[in-house]
Structures are given as structure tokens and as C-alpha cells.
Amino acid sequence: MFSKATEYALRATIYIAQKSSDKNKPGMAEIAKAIDSPQSFTAKILQLLTKNNKIVSSVRGPNGGFFLTDKAKKLPVRSILEAMGEDEVLEKCVLGLKQCSEAKPCPMHTNYKLIKGQLIDLFETKSIQSLADEFENGGAKLNNRIK
């Protein structure tokens, strides 16, 4: 569904939401290990999320690392997709048709739009914080290693 870069972005952001506080800010090495992603590549992605788009915040130096502002925690998960430039996946025609619309529907349109609507709703409704919370409560794990 999403690119690896976006998958890493989602996992990293959720991890940061869980682990960061005023006292403790996970660094890129810790994050990459925790979510089982390539470290340098993840660093690039964190740069993206930190820079233009204000999803993630960071501080350099000893005890530095990444964290989320209270404002950022309330952002919908979709904002991560937007920051990664992969937001269109939620809107696009399944067949990849540029002119597919209500007026000129592709053969999948009518059925697919209902599903797409739910996808959009899910990514709009869920906040970054609420995902982190679900992690804490459920047995959910973010790392990707198979033991």
C-alpha cells in the first residue's frame, strides 16, 4: 500500500510518540533499532518529518533526539502521509486513471470509493497520539524482526 519510506515514517513517528518525554528523547539509532529499519535511511526520513513539515521535532547534542510537541501528537495519521508525499494513495483511482471520477467512473469506481472513504476516515480520525496509546494498551509491537 505504502512505500517503505512511508512505512518507516509511520512506525518511527508512533515510536517517538510513545517514548519521548521532557526527560527522554530517543535518538535515531534507538528508533531505527526499535522499528527494525535501516538506520541511515531512517535518519533521512526523520529529517523530512522534522524539516518542512512539523510532524517531528528534534534537538542535537548529548541527550538530544526526537520528540513530538503536544500539538503534533494531536495531528491525524494522515499528516504523516502528507509529509511523505504519499497522501494521494488514499484518493487515487485503483486502476490509475487520472480522469476517473463520479462523472466518468472506471469499472471499479463505485465499489472502490466506499472502501477508499473508510480508509480516508481512518487516517483522518486517528491521531498520532491515539495510535501510541493503543500500542501501550494492546500487545502491539512496532519492531519487525521475526524471532
Next chain:
Amino acid sequence: MFSKATEYALRATIYIAQKSSDKNKPGMAEIAKAIDSPQSFTAKILQLLTKNNKIVSSVRGPNGGFFLTDKAKKLPVRSILEAMGEDEVLEKCVLGLKQCSEAKPCPMHTNYKLIKGQLIDLFETKSIQSLADEFENGGAKLNNRIK
């Protein structure tokens, strides 16, 4: 959602379902033009669909081209995804976690699985033929050019 190759595969197969008959078999040039895809690349994809996996059939020589057997027309759309090796998209965890499951759900799991179920159902239930029919009845267009 899907790769370009798979989008072309879906469009091409639907087009063939519409246009082919005993008398008339669209060739790769016609198909590529109709669905607005790069010709040589589309030819490769048609080879894939023709070869191992028996989605599409073909005949060479003058008046040759591509067509679908009656059996193939009844195949679920999902079989095209399988032939393209992109079937896993329907099953995969949104966050890309290999060990995400009912037992070890990721933070998105519970909500996403409902949507995924509908996606799978859609691709399982719809047959190639039924899509072609919807095209004929509705105003749906397969080409991708913006006029």
C-alpha cells in the same frame, strides 16, 4: 496502491475482455493506445499475463492479438494481482510489520483489517467479465489522457 505494471495489467485485461471476440483480437499497439500505457512495457506485461498464468491468451500473425477464454473471463480480478505478484498488498500490514497478526496486532491492525477484508472481498467477488460489463453499461473509460 498498486504498481504501474499492475495498473496497466488491470486496464489491459479489462480492455481485452471488452474488445476481443472470435472475429476480433486487439493487438498490443491497440491495447496500449486504448489504455494509455507505454507500448513496449505493456507488451512485457501481456507476456506475463499470457505465459505462466493463464489470464490472457494470444495468437501471433496477421489478425492475431490477445483475447480471453470463457474460463478466464470468470476469474476474479484478484487473479490478475496474483499473476503480477502483487497480491500481498491486500493482506499486508499497513505499517509493513511482518509479525502483525490477531495475536500481535500493530496499532492500526484492528481498524485496518475491516477495510482490508472489504478490499479482498471486492477483488475476490468481481470477475474480469463483470468489470468489462460495467464498462459497457456505465460511462466508464479506460484511457488515461486528459483532454
Next chain:
DNA sequence: ATAATTAAGGATAAATTTGTCCTTAATTAT
């Protein structure tokens, strides 16, 4: 039989995505 037509298949190239490495800049602790 021959020529024309069309898909099959191989080799290769271009573009994009994924990934690494090294240097620089900022911040902190001493």
C-alpha cells in the same frame, strides 16, 4: 513458397526508490 503481420523474448537503458557513508553544525557536559 513468399511476404507480411504480429506476439515472444533478450538485452539494455532510464528513472526512481532504497540505502550507506562521511563531514558539518549544534548542543551539552566537563
Next chain:
DNA sequence: ATAATTAAGGACAAATTTATCCTTAATTAT
């Protein structure tokens, strides 16, 4: 002030996806 730590950023490399081109094989029409 100095050294240590950590993110930022640039340059580059590998892998994958997308795409083109050319030759070969099959089939048909003449």
C-alpha cells in the same frame, strides 16, 4: 574553552521499477 554527543546534510551506491529497442518465432494471406 574543550571534548563528546547527536542530528543535519551532501554525495554517492545499490536495488528495483519502468521503459525502449531489436531480433526471433509463429501465423496468415497471397
